[in-house]
Amino acid sequence: MKRDKKIPRLAKKLVELSKDAQGVVTEAKVGEVLAGLKQVEHRNPLGTLKAYLNYLRREVALQTAVVSTPGSLSPEALKEISAKYTALYGRPVAAELKTDPSLIAGVRVRVGDDVYDASVAGRLQRLADNVH
Amino acid sequence: MDFIFLAATNPASGEFAREFGFNPALILAQALNFLIVAFLLYRFAIKPIAATLDERQQKIADGLQYAGEMKTQLAEAERERAEKIKQAAIDAQKILTEAREQSKEMIEHKTQEAAAQAEAIIRKASEATELERQKMLSDVRQEVARLVVATSSKVLSRELSDAEKSSFSESAAKELAGAGG
Numbered sequence: 620m621k622r623d624k625k626i627p628r629l630a631k632k633l634v635e636l637s638k639d640a641q642g643v644v645t646e647a648k649v650g651e652v653l654a655g656l657k658q659v660e661h662r663n664p665l666g667t668l669k670a671y672l673n674y675l676r677r678e679v680a681l682q683t684a685v686v687s688t689p690g691s692l693s694p695e696a697l698k699e700i701s702a703k704y705t706a707l708y709g710r711p712v713a714a715e716l717k718t719d720p721s722l723i724a725g726v727r728v729r730v731g732d733d734v735y736d737a738s739v740a741g742r743l744q745r746l747a748d749n750v751h
Numbered sequence: 752m753d754f755i756f757l758a759a760t761n762p763a764s765g766e767f768a769r770e771f772g773f774n775p776a777l778i779l780a781q782a783l784n785f786l787i788v789a790f791l792l793y794r795f796a797i798k799p800i801a802a803t804l805d806e807r808q809q810k811i812a813d814g815l816q817y818a819g820e821m822k823t824q825l826a827e828a829e830r831e832r833a834e835k836i837k838q839a840a841i842d843a844q845k846i847l848t849e850a851r852e853q854s855k856e857m858i859e860h861k862t863q864e865a866a867a868q869a870e871a872i873i874r875k876a877s878e879a880t881e882l883e884r885q886k887m888l889s890d891v892r893q894e895v896a897r898l899v900v901a902t903s904s905k906v907l908s909r910e911l912s913d914a915e916k917s918s919f920s921e922s923a924a925k926e927l928a929g930a931g932g
Contacts, residue, residue: 688920690913696921699928723907724916725923737923743903747896 623663630670634678643711644678681731684712687719687738688726704730 633656637648652671661667684704686697701714712730719727725738736742767773911919 686924688924690917690920692917692920692924696924696928700924703928720908723904724911724919726920726927728927735927737927739907739919740904743900747893747900750892750896 623666626663626666626670627674629667630674633671634674637675637678641711643682643713644675649675677731681708682710682712683730684714685717685729686714686726687717687722687729689718689720689722689724692716692726700728704728 633652634644637644637652639645639648656664656667656671684700686692686700697714697716701712704712704714708730722738722740723743725741727738727741728735
C-alpha cells in the first residue's frame with residue numbers, strides 16, 4: 620500500500636497548532652484541533668489521527684522531564700531540573716516525578732530519548748560494564 | 752662332298768660303293784633331309800628350348816640376386832632392431848630413474864605439506880583454546896560484576912535509610928541541575 624506523504628506533513632502541522640504561545644502542548648489547544656478535524660472531510664481520517672497522536676506523544680515527551688527517584692524529591696529540586704533542561708533544550712520542559720525503587724538512591728531524568736542517570740543503580744551498572 | 756663327287760665319278764669306286772651300299776644321291780638326299788630337320792629342329796625346338804633355358808637361368812640368377820639382397824636387408828633390419836631394442840632399454844631405464852626421483856621429490860613435498868598442515872591445525876587449535884579461555888574469563892568477569900552489583904544493590908537498599916536515600920537523591924538532582932550536560 621502506498622503511504623500518503625501528505626498525512627505526516629498534516630500531522631506535524633496539527634501538532635504545531637496544538638501548542639500555545641509559549642510553545643507548550645496544552646489540552647485546550649489539542650481539543651481545538653480535534654474539533655477542527657471533525658468539521659473537515661478527509662480522505663483518510665483514521666490514518667491522520669494515528670499520525671497526529673504519534674507526533675503529539677513525541678512532542679509531549681520532548682516537553683517533559685520524567686524524574687525517577689526511589690523516594691520523594693523536593694519541589695525546589697524539581698524546579699531546578701525543569702529550569703535546567705528548559706535552558707538546555709531551548710524549549711519549555713516540565714519536570715514530572717516518578718517513583719522507581721529499583722534506582723536504590725539518586726535520580727534518573729529522561730527527556731524524550733535522552734537519559735541523564737545519577738542513581739546508585741546506574742552507577743553500579745556502569746561499574747559492572749567497565750569491568751568487561 | 753669332294754669324296755662323294757669323287758666316288759661318284761670314279762668307276763673303281765663304283766664297285767666299292769655297290770659293295771658297301773653307298774649311294775651318293777641317297778646320301779645327298781639324306782644330308783639334305785638332315786639339314787632340313789636340323790634347321791627345323793633348331794628353329795622350332797632348340798631355339799625355344801634354349802630361350803626357355805636362358806630365361807630360366809636368368810630367373811634363377813635374378814632369384815639368387817634377390818635372395819642375396821633380401822638377406823642383406825634382413826641383416827640390416829636385424830641390426831636396426833637390435834639397436835632400437837638397446838635404445839629402448841636405455842630410454843626405459845632413464846624413465847624409470849626419472850620416475851623414482853620424481854616420486855622421491857613428491858614424497859618429500861607431501862611430507863612437508865602434511866607437517867605444515869599439522870602445524871596449522873595445532874596453531875588454530877591453540878588460538879581457539881586461547882579465545883575460549885578469554886571468553887570464559889570475560890564471562891566469569893561479567894558474572895562476578897553482575898553478582899557484585901546485585902549484592903551491592905541489595906545491601907545498599909537494605910542498609911541505606913529513607914533519609915539517606917532522600918538526601919542522596921537531592922544531591923544527585925542538584926548535581927544534574929548544575930552539570931553542563
